[in-house]
Each structure stands twice: as C-alpha cells, then as structure tokens.
Amino acid sequence: GQSLEQPSEVTAVEGAIVQINCTYQTSGFYGLSWYQQHDGGAPTFLSYNALDGLEETGRFSSFLSRSDSYGYLLLQELQMKDSASYFCAVRGPTSGGSYIPTFGRGTSLIVHP
Amino acid sequence: DGGITQSPKYLFRKEGQNVTLSCEQNLNHDAMYWYRQDPGQGLRLIYYSQIVNDFQKGDIAEGYSVSREKKESFPLTVTSAQKNPTAFYLCASSVGETTNEKLFFGSGTQLSVL
Numbered sequence: 001g002q003s004l005e006q007p008s009e010v011t012a013v014e015g016a017i018v019q020i021n022c023t024y025q026t027s028g029f030y031g032l033s034w035y036q037q038h039d040g041g042a043p044t045f046l047s048y049n050a051l052d053g054l055e056e057t058g059r060f061s062s063f064l065s066r067s068d069s070y071g072y073l074l075l076q077e078l079q080m081k082d083s084a085s086y087f088c089a090v091r092g093p094t095s096g097g098s099y100i101p102t103f104g105r106g107t108s109l110i111v112h113p
Numbered sequence: 114d115g116g117i118t119q120s121p122k123y124l125f126r127k128e129g130q131n132v133t134l135s136c137e138q139n140l141n142h143d144a145m146y147w148y149r150q151d152p153g154q155g156l157r158l159i160y161y162s163q164i165v166n167d168f169q170k171g172d173i174a175e176g177y178s179v180s181r182e183k184k185e186s187f188p189l190t191v192t193s194a195q196k197n198p199t200a201f202y203l204c205a206s207s208v209g210e211t212t213n214e215k216l217f218f219g220s221g222t223q224l225s226v227l
C-alpha cells in the first residue's frame with residue numbers, strides 16, 4: 001500500500017512564503033499531486049510532478065525528489081484566501097493492480113494578516 | 114459549464130437504513146471515484162470505476178455499494194452494515210484511469226446519523 005506524511009498545520013503571515021512538505025512510501029510510483037480544499041468545499045487540483053524537479057504555476061510551485069520519496073508545495077506572496085487545507089496524493093498500485101491516487105491527511109494552512 | 118454534481122448536500126440516516134448519494138458528471142470522463150473524508154484523516158478511497166458496468170473496491174469498501182450503469186453516473190449506497198457512516202463523501206472523476214493525476218471533485222455530501 002501507500003502512506004504519506006505531511007505536517008498537520010502550518011501558519012504564516014500575509015505576503016510571506018511557505019513550504020508544505022510531503023514524504024511518501026509506495027511500492028510503485030507514478031507521480032505526486034497537490035490539491036487545495038477550503039472548509040466544506042471540493043478539493044481542487046493545484047499541481048502534479050511525475051519527474052524530479054520544480055513545476056511552477058503562478059504563485060504556487062511543486063517540487064519532487066523521487067530518490068528521497070519527497071515533495072513539497074511552495075506558496076509565494078501568501079494571501080488570506082490561501083488559508084485552506086492542502087493535500088498531497090501519490091499515484092500508487094491498489095490491490096487490484098490499478099494506479100489510484102492515495103491522499104495524505106492534509107496540512108491546514110493558516111494565513112495571518 | 115462541465116462539472117460534477119453531488120446531491121444532496123446534507124443527508125441524515127436513521128439506524129438500519131440504506132441511503133444513496135448521487136454523483137453525476139458531464140465531463141465525458143471514463144473514470145469515477147468515491148472518497149470518504151473524516152476530520153484529520155484525509156481522503157480514503159471507497160470504490161472506483163474505470164468504465165461503465167465495471168467497478169473495483171478501494172481501501173474501505175465494507176458497508177458500501179456502487180453501480181455504474183451510465184458513464185455519467187456513479188451513485189454510492191451506504192448500507193446499514195456501515196456502522197460509522199458519519200463523514201463527508203466526495204465523488205471525483207478523471208479523463209481515464211491512466212490519467213488520474215488530476216481528479217475533478219464534486220462539492221461533497223455530508224452524511225450524519227440521526
């Protein structure tokens with residue numbers, strides 16, 4: 001199976017930069033995704049890394065190191081609306097042989113003025 | 114606009130009752146998924162379907178059942194065998210099973226027990 005570890009909570013001030021880490025264990029790996037979820041809402045896709053390195057999408061960037069089984073989401077120029085939960089998800093094999101995303105427990109990001 | 118519609122937003126179940134959560138998508142996606150979300154536990158996979166008339170159990174399928182009679186619909190039934198059904202249920206879809214690095218989620222159904 002798969003397991004993922006990410007911090008339960010991170011706090012930062014408006015305008016700052018914050019990094020949310022994710023380490024994973026999986027018997028097979030096909031990529032790491034990141035999602036944002038506001039309270040009571042639907043998770044929305046942010047970024048995906050299949051290969052090592054940095055992917056940049058506006059204020060958000062995501063990094064992957066397959067040799068370290070590690071990735072992170074970097075949020076720059078934080079805004080109050082970035083306060084939300086952030087989930088990493090790894091595509092790994094299920095008992096049926098399919099590759100389905102398994103999610104971490106999520107990191108609650110609190111942005112202070 | 115294309116998307117995934119879940120209904121109802123809130124649902125209450127009496128003891129011993131089966132309830133069905135609706136999930137409809139008009140994205141023309143082949144693959145659909147059901148996840149359960151509990152506070153502090155992230156999202157856990159209940160069932161998934163890669164194609165019409167086929168579905169597979171996820172990590173926590175006990176006490177749940179699904180059907181996939183149409184491409185756009187993937188309803189989830191929470192049976193009386195599920196002893197702890199209170200949770201937030203999320204339906205998702207992807208273009209295909211091999212392109213599920215990006216899931217599209219519905220707005221969820223909060224199920225509570227009376």
